[in-house]
Amino acid sequence: MRKVAESTIRRLSLYLRFLEEFEGQGMATVSSESLASRGGTTSAQVRKDLSFFGSFGKRGLGYPVPELVERLRAILGLTRRYNVAMIGAGKIGSALVQYRGFRQRGFDIVAIFDVDPAKIGREWNGLTILDIATLESEFPQGGIDMAVLVTPAEAAQPLTDRLVGHGVKAILNFAPVQLVVPEDVVVKTVNLALELETLSYALASR
């Protein structure tokens, strides 16, 4: 498959959300214009984004909603569920564990790990916080599909190495470091201060 830009993938995720709403309202077809206006983009962009993945819909008839929902779910890897481990039981971790959006999209947080004896054994959202030392014994190789890393910066790389060694292929990283991983592992780093800096840049560059 051709390399697809992350911005395209993000728009596909948004289109899927809108299409699911349309499906819930019983709509059978939708035009690229409707999808575009809902998503704050242009119909040409919608058609271009979808064309990466084959041909959808018929000229003049719009896109068939249920079919497009199904195709986008398949493209985005959302036809299955994922077991997600939360690594780090701090403030951000606590907010994320309670975030319903993950489960709604097929991401099940199945474990929370920490290194702090004061936290280990506590219950969060029905899950007992586990000792990170037991990661490998609690979960068989392949039992965790993704990890959400919410640890201090200095702990992030060693933990990543352990996760990768244990077969984890995808990491959502909130630690303020660039993680080094083998080629077959995907990492997405979220840095909240950096998000604000894209705003301060925009304000300053006017």
Place this chain on the structure above:
Amino acid sequence: MRKVAESTIRRLSLYLRFLEEFEGQGMATVSSESLASRGGTTSAQVRKDLSFFGSFGKRGLGYPVPELVERLRAILGLTRRYNVAMIGAGKIGSALVQYRGFRQRGFDIVAIFDVDPAKIGREWNGLTILDIATLESEFPQGGIDMAVLVTPAEAAQPLTDRLVGHGVKAILNFAPVQLVVPEDVVVKTVNLALELETLSYALASR
């Protein structure tokens, strides 16, 4: 100024972090290679990114660290501090208010607003949660530089309209909606489930 891609701005933010570390270690100059290896990119990319903003450094001598720090801070709008209002005192809001990374980078959370009488009046991190109805009376026009929006989806657009009407020019949005704003207002939307979908896409497209 030429339109600069957001991915470039994000890399500049990272370079600045590394340069500040180097500065803390007393380094006078740094090569594009060192910056690149620290940031998981190539030296050609570093030179290209910096070239957008003029000429830095001398061939063979590397970049002067303190000068480059100063220039990047200016480019990113980080030579001043920003008053940030948190709109919504939920779980994510709670984590963000305690997040030290914001203040470290010059973003001061000066107020937290909510609509829930059970939350209004409570203290969070030294700030009293205020009634959103008092937004305009508590802060003069221009008293808030940025807002972080952590509200339910349906509340996000009406609140955005109020913030924009009150002179807020930059919004970091965690609500799962596309906000509509005038051209002179910048919005950055963070959708955490969507971040996981970029990972599931990567796993599925192998």
